[in-house]
Amino acid sequence: xxxxxxxxxxxxxxxxxxxxxxxxxxxxxxxxxxxxxxxxxxxxxxxxxxxxxxxxxxxxxxxxxxxxxxxxxxxxxxxxxxxxxxxxxxxxxxxxxxxxxxxxxxxxxxxxxxxxxxxxxxxxxxxxxxxxxxxxxxxxxxxxxxxxxxxxxxxxxxxxxxxxxxxxxxxxxxxxxxxxxxxxxxxxxxxxxxxxxxxxxxxxxxxxxxxxxxxxxxxxxxxxxxxxxxxxxxxxxxxxxxxxxxxxxxxx
Amino acid sequence: xxxxxxxxxxxxxxxxxxxxxxxxxxxxxxxxxxxxxxxxxxxxxxxxxxxxxxxxxxxxxxxxxxxxxxxxxxxxxxxxxxxxxxxxxxxxxxxxxxxxxxxxxxxxxxxxxxxxxxxxxxxxxxxxxxxxxxxxxxxxxxxxxxxxxxxxxxxxxxxxxxxxxxxxxxxxxxxxxxxxxxxxxxxxxxxxxxxxxxxxxxxxxxxxxxxxxxxxxxxxxxxxxxxxxxxxxxxxxxxxxxxxxxxxxxxxxxxxxxxxxxxxxxxxxxxxxxxxxxxxxxxxxxxxxxxxxxxxxxxxxxxxxxxxxxxxxxxxxxxxxxxxxxxxxxxxxxxxxxxxxxxxxxxxxxxxxxxxxxxxxxxxxxxxxxxxxxxxxxxxxxxxxxxxxxxxxxxxxxxxxxxxxxxxxxxxxxxxxxxxxxxxxxxxxxxxxxxxxxxxxxxxxxxxxxxxxxxxxxxxxxxxxxxxxxxxxxxxxxxxxxxxxxxxxxxxxxxxxxxxxxxxxxxxxxxxxxxxxxxxxxxxxxxxxxxxxxxxxxxxxxxxxxxxxxx
Numbered sequence: 147x148x149x150x151x152x153x154x155x156x157x158x159x160x161x162x163x164x165x166x167x168x169x170x171x172x173x174x175x176x177x178x179x180x181x182x183x184x185x186x187x188x189x190x191x192x193x194x195x196x197x198x199x200x201x202x203x204x205x206x207x208x209x210x211x212x213x214x215x216x217x218x219x220x221x222x223x224x225x226x227x228x229x230x231x232x233x234x235x236x237x238x239x240x241x242x243x244x245x246x247x248x249x250x251x252x253x254x255x256x257x258x259x260x261x262x263x264x265x266x267x268x269x270x271x272x273x274x275x276x277x278x279x280x281x282x283x284x285x286x287x288x289x290x291x292x293x294x295x296x297x298x299x300x301x302x303x304x305x306x307x308x309x310x311x312x313x314x315x316x317x318x319x320x321x322x323x324x325x326x327x328x329x330x331x332x333x334x335x336x337x338x339x340x341x342x343x344x345x346x347x348x349x350x351x352x353x354x355x356x357x358x359x360x361x362x363x364x365x366x367x368x369x370x371x372x373x374x375x376x377x378x379x380x381x382x383x384x385x386x387x388x389x390x391x392x393x394x395x396x397x398x
Numbered sequence: 399x400x401x402x403x404x405x406x407x408x409x410x411x412x413x414x415x416x417x418x419x420x421x422x423x424x425x426x427x428x429x430x431x432x433x434x435x436x437x438x439x440x441x442x443x444x445x446x447x448x449x450x451x452x453x454x455x456x457x458x459x460x461x462x463x464x465x466x467x468x469x470x471x472x473x474x475x476x477x478x479x480x481x482x483x484x485x486x487x488x489x490x491x492x493x494x495x496x497x498x499x500x501x502x503x504x505x506x507x508x509x510x511x512x513x514x515x516x517x518x519x520x521x522x523x524x525x526x527x528x529x530x531x532x533x534x535x536x537x538x539x540x541x542x543x544x545x546x547x548x549x550x551x552x553x554x555x556x557x558x559x560x561x562x563x564x565x566x567x568x569x570x571x572x573x574x575x576x577x578x579x580x581x582x583x584x585x586x587x588x589x590x591x592x593x594x595x596x597x598x599x600x601x602x603x604x605x606x607x608x609x610x611x612x613x614x615x616x617x618x619x620x621x622x623x624x625x626x627x628x629x630x631x632x633x634x635x636x637x638x639x640x641x642x643x644x645x646x647x648x649x650x651x652x653x654x655x656x657x658x659x660x661x662x663x664x665x666x667x668x669x670x671x672x673x674x675x676x677x678x679x680x681x682x683x684x685x686x687x688x689x690x691x692x693x694x695x696x697x698x699x700x701x702x703x704x705x706x707x708x709x710x711x712x713x714x715x716x717x718x719x720x721x722x723x724x725x726x727x728x729x730x731x732x733x734x735x736x737x738x739x740x741x742x743x744x745x746x747x748x749x750x751x752x753x754x755x756x757x758x759x760x761x762x763x764x765x766x767x768x769x770x771x772x773x774x775x776x777x778x779x780x781x782x783x784x785x786x787x788x789x790x791x792x793x794x795x796x797x798x799x800x801x802x803x804x805x806x807x808x809x810x811x812x813x814x815x816x817x818x819x820x821x822x823x824x825x826x827x828x829x830x831x832x833x834x835x836x837x838x839x840x841x842x843x844x845x846x847x848x849x850x851x852x853x854x855x856x857x858x859x860x861x862x863x864x865x866x867x868x869x870x871x872x873x874x875x876x877x878x879x880x881x882x883x884x885x886x887x888x889x890x891x892x893x894x895x896x897x898x899x900x901x902x903x904x905x906x907x908x909x910x911x912x913x914x915x916x917x918x919x920x921x922x923x924x925x926x927x928x929x930x931x932x933x934x935x936x937x938x939x940x941x942x943x944x945x946x947x948x949x
Binding site: 168170192200203205210218239257262319321345346355357362370377379386392394395 | 445554557561574589594611625637666775792820824939
């Protein structure tokens with residue numbers, strides 16, 4: 147049994163730097179980054195997010211899922227000697243020497259109040275709630291700002307055309323970090339426009355499957371009640387037998 | 399670092415093993431290892447972190463006194479409060495509501511929507527968020543949501559898969575609620591405008607999950623939780639239901655009878671406290687991944703620190719199955735920047751196989767998660783067939799290019815944009831090369847015990863989502879978490895709405911906290927540990943050593 151214990155200790159040892167923090171003595175390669183202008187030496191292997199923590203920041207804003215899904219850690223940065231402002235997700239981007247960075251704590255962008263049941267499935271839903279989409283000058287700044295590499299300007303154009311399906315397809319991977327809206331000279335709130343359009347497509351452009359409706363009707367009639375009653379009342383022994391006897395659906 | 403040569407994102411020594419994997423792919427494509435028997439599963443589980451010796455201790459006090467739980471969980475449950483009654487004035491309520499919901503993931507947001515649907519005025523609902531509304535595990539769910547909705551797949555099949563996967567420890571009536579409500583949840587999401595993956599004829603695309611006997615997984619590319627959650631949050635905001643962000647609940651209040659009557663919130667930015675008076679409280683605070691149980695990295699969001707368990711346990715709530723932890727079989731093991739991040743089970747649903755350093759498939763790819771994770775740990779640490787990374791971690795390959803080999807070129811790009819994007823950020827192309835995996839701490843299987851409506855043994859307190867215990871038994875199946883959040887979030891919201899029709903507000907006291915502190919002292923627990931944790935500590939050691947407080 148001591149072997150198992152050793153195994154758990156070995157696993158724990160190999161992940162130590164990830165769970166309790168990096169020990170400076172273990173670090174070979176270092177870079178300098180500038181967090182809101184102030185320089186810090188940090189291990190070269192860290193992400194922007196973990197580098198800020200290494201430097202001593204206890205993150206409250208601009209940190210959420212830590213894995214690229216929630217959009218909380220939108221970061222704007224410039225490389226030393228360059229003029230260009232770039233954007234990234236702090237949790238998904240490795241630090242680079244000479245990076246000047248700031249995180250965006252909050253986007254004060256407008257979001258529509260609406261009832262999806264009473265909206266029309268055409269362009270007017272956008273002109274009603276986000277009339278500024280018509281001001282798009284096709285400068286493509288939004289697309290360049292997107293840390294997901296989405297074609298943001300294209301989906302705004304799809305909205306203007308009332309093409310909900312294309313909009314849903316083009317904007318689907320949006321994590322609503324807000325960088326597009328913050329950079330837009332026409333002050334369009336792309337990510338909210340995209341979301342309104344996707345919900346409209348989900349509600350009106352992509353009907354509920356027939357097999358789901360059939361199942362709901364069967365449930366309504368109580369067709370599975372007795373089978374479920376029997377399972378809820380069954381002994382563990384009986385459940386084990388039934389579990390072992392399941393036939394896996396064919397792969398075809 | 400400059401001395402190591404990287405090819406396609408991998409250093410040379412890993413590249414050699416990749417070439418072996420690439421060469422054996424065609425041979426493996428139609429030769430998938432067989433699923434394990436019940437006995438083989440049991441044997442494999444011996445190396446699982448839950449079953450390997452150590453790592454747990456028995457609780458000394460409270461409703462679950464004597465029950466073993468992971469040591470970090472025991473430490474938190476047996477901690478002293480952050481505040482006592484001399485720190486706050488509980489007599490003045492800053493918010494007086496009917497239904498307070500603590501935690502804004504899928505479960506909490508669903509509870510708010512259903513409470514309003516069932517007649518609670520929107521101004522009488524309050525959603526509390528520790529960080530942003532959206533700092534949750536729900537938003538990171540990738541693979542799918544289970545719902546038995548095809549003719550071949552009756553809900554009793556879903557029931558059996560779930561209870562067998564949970565080692566028969568699940569509460570049967572709660573599992574029944576899960577499988578019976580699943581099609582209803584799908585219908586609800588359709589009406590709210592969630593865009594699911596569908597076939598040309600309008601049917602859902604439904605995939606396998608580990609331990610399922612039918613294809614029942616509904617997905618939105620590999621952003622399923624993101625799509626479901628952002629739609630619920632958008633609906634919540636469109637209805638202008640009040641919410642507070644960056645202000646975790648740090649203690650519940652109770653009246654003389656022990657009923658939950660509100661909470662104390664703490665503004666993380668200003669340090670000010672706020673008192674909430676609520677007739678009903680729904681706890682939807684999620685799980686405990688950030689406790690790094692047994693030293694594992696985690697897939698969980700930043701705030702997954704078991705706050706809800708701590709608050710509820712002090713108020714006298716009973717826990718169940720709190721001894722088991724889900725380690726997701728396929729966490730990223732390389733590169734170091736993404737270690738522990740989730741690689742969705744949907745990759746294996748689509749045909750990706752775990753492969754050892756010699757290019758061999760060593761396990762059926764879709765065992766229940768505890769069994770699959772154990773097989774991977776065994777391959778790395780018992781059979782010594784893993785690959786070691788430059789930072790010293792061991793892992794095995796997940797053969798992602800096999801997915802395109804099975805389904806045709808372009809499939810990964812369409813079905814797994816999140817995975818492809820994440821690896822591309824580190825110069826790895828998952829359509830060309832496999833990825834290195836090792837299990838990662840993923841889910842709290844147990845929690846506060848509930849009935850099928852989310853009610854607890856404490857009056858005025860409901861729970862929903864990962865903080866609850868009973869529905870998943872000792873091991874949750876893929877796709878039952880997002881489903882469970884919505885089934886029981888909805889039910890808890892409805893039950894709370896029903897309750898507040900006749901309930902009155904109660905006195906707000908810390909009586910339960912005082913009794914708990916007495917019990918801690920009685921058990922000889924030293925006063926150093928304090929909880930809830932709120933956020934894990936990741937600051938650099940050197941920076942922490944020099945920190946002083948001058949305000």
